Amino acid sequence: MKTEHRSGCPINLSLEVFGDRWSLIILRDMIFGGKRHFRELLNGSIEGIASNILADRLKRLMELGMLTKADDPSHKQKAIYSLTEMAITLVPIMAHLGAWGRVWLPVSEELSIRAELLEKGGPPLWEQFMDELRHDHLGTPVAAAGRPSVRATLQAGYEAVVARKASSAGQAAAS
Amino acid sequence: MKTEHRSGCPINLSLEVFGDRWSLIILRDMIFGGKRHFRELLNGSIEGIASNILADRLKRLMELGMLTKADDPSHKQKAIYSLTEMAITLVPIMAHLGAWGRVWLPVSEELSIRAELLEKGGPPLWEQFMDELRHDHLGTPVAAAGRPSVRATLQAGYEAVVARKASSAGQAAAS
DNA sequence: GCAACCGATTGCAAAACGCAATCAGTTTGA
DNA sequence: TCAAACTGATTGCGTTTTGCAATCGGTTGC
Missing domain, CATH: 1.10.10.10 (Winged helix-like DNA-binding domain superfamily/Winged helix DNA-binding domain)
Structure with a gap:
């Protein structure tokens, strides 16, 4: 070390x-x-x-x-x-880094949708996400109380972008 | 490039x-x-x-x-x-990075006092600091309206730590 | 049995790094 | 006037890190 x-x-x-x-x-x-x-x-x-x-x-x-x-x-x-x-406490830094990159760098839409959702959710979303990570990685009990998991939300957002892109690509190919 | x-x-x-x-x-x-x-x-x-x-x-x-x-x-x-x-828009990232480092890494007191002040000031302080940077680096007019500059605040905090350390070192040497 | 998969490890070339010395032009101070 | 100090770099050179491909011994599923 x-x-x-x-x-x-x-x-x-x-x-x-x-x-x-x-x-x-x-x-x-x-x-x-x-x-x-x-x-x-x-x-x-x-x-x-x-x-x-x-x-x-x-x-x-x-x-x-x-x-x-x-x-x-x-x-x-x-x-x-x-x-x-x-x-796990790097999550807010990751969120800021993603937000900064989205503004100033040539990000691709598919790969930046998660950063966008994380940015829109703000600190409350980050906290919930960190709780989910603590549950998965540290075995900490988590009181998610019926809310949809942040992981699922991020994944759904990503799939929506991919589907929309595939759709518009299909239209372009058909025209 | x-x-x-x-x-x-x-x-x-x-x-x-x-x-x-x-x-x-x-x-x-x-x-x-x-x-x-x-x-x-x-x-x-x-x-x-x-x-x-x-x-x-x-x-x-x-x-x-x-x-x-x-x-x-x-x-x-x-x-x-x-x-x-x-x-200049990296300031919030720097602040988060400093805050994370203060928690998890063996930082020295003198060098982390600025990070601590930045953390305590929160986003409003960061915004004012970014305005000061815009003034100094981009020539943007700044409406600082009598408030003490963040730069001065950070510098004063640093000097206070150094002075306190020198004082206690003197006491240790005198004893 | 045997192919696919597991977390690595090794060899090697290329790139990046770190250090010290050096550069030509500018300013300072006696 | 003239040397010393300072300006933003650049060069040479040895060490370290990186990236790539091949490979390893062991495990699992079929």
């Missing part, structure tokens, strides 16, 4: 945790994509991470206290990666 | 902008430290950036639209770097 820091500045220390090209991508896929296994992360992310980089980052994120690893009871070889509270 | 992106995901695109060890540090020093010149950034940051890396990142941040460069009228050789609106 690296214990030497460039400085005690909070922003610098945060950068030392996820100031690289892949760590936050992995956390994004775990948080918003529900990925828990090595292969899911390897094949599931659009950006195409290499397996050695993924293994290195998972190890590093565990050393930093952002992830934990456990055996999957259903498969002797499978490992389940879980978010810690430290990682 | 790099025009090839790994994906159109807002978080990924944001990472492509400042997902490295130095870009955000430079922006931090410009935003919170008021650094505008090459040498200020080179010698002023605690982390100690190398001059070739600094030159490369300044160039890159300009290409990305985060910074602009202008001649300093007072010195034929001096260049003044300015934040664009794109960079």
Whole structure:
């Protein structure tokens, strides 16, 4: 574990945790994509991470206290990666980052719909989502009280965009 | 200019902008430290950036639209770097990043007092600070209406911590 | 049994990084 | 006037990180 820091500045220390090209991508896929296994992360992310980089980052994120690893009871070889509270509290930062990117960068519609919904939901939605993550990753009991899960809402929004795009593409092809 | 992106995901695109060890540090020093010149950034940051890396990142941040460069009228050789609106709107992200780091990482008191004040001030303080930055970097007229500047508040907070630390260190030495 | 899948590991080339020295032009101060 | 200090960089060079492809031993489903 690296214990030497460039400085005690909070922003610098945060950068030392996820100031690289892949760590936050992995956390994004775990948080918003529900990925828990090595292969899911390897094949599931659009950006195409290499397996050695993924293994290195998972190890590093565990050393930093952002992830934990456990055996999957259903498969002797499978490992389940879980978010810690430290990682779950990144949700507001992810939301802001997504909102900023939507304004200033050439985002694609399909991939930014989740960021848009997260932005519109605001802090109350983030809190509910973090509770759902705590339930899934930490085993915390959650009082979701009949509300539709944020995960389902985000997923439905994504599928709506994809369906609309497919529809308009079909129209374009038919004309 | 790099025009090839790994994906159109807002978080990924944001990472492509400042997902490295130095870009955000430079922006931090410009935003919170008021650094505008090459040498200020080179010698002023605690982390100690190398001059070739600094030159490369300044160039890159300009290409990305985060910074602009202008001649300093007072010195034929001096260049003044300015934040664009794109960079100024990073303030809320910086605030969240600092707040997260204060909770989870081994921050030092002197260097995190600004993050703490920013966190306590909340979005209204961030907005005022962004207005001050717009005034300084974009020439926008600002209606600060007698309020003390956020920059002054942050600076005063920092000096108070340093003074208190020096005092207790003196007491320790005298005992 | 055997193909597909599991979480990695290894080898290797390319790119990025970090450091120190250096550059030419500008300003400062004695 | 003239040297020293300072301006924003640039170059060379060795180390580290990255990205890609192939591979590993073990497990599971059929």
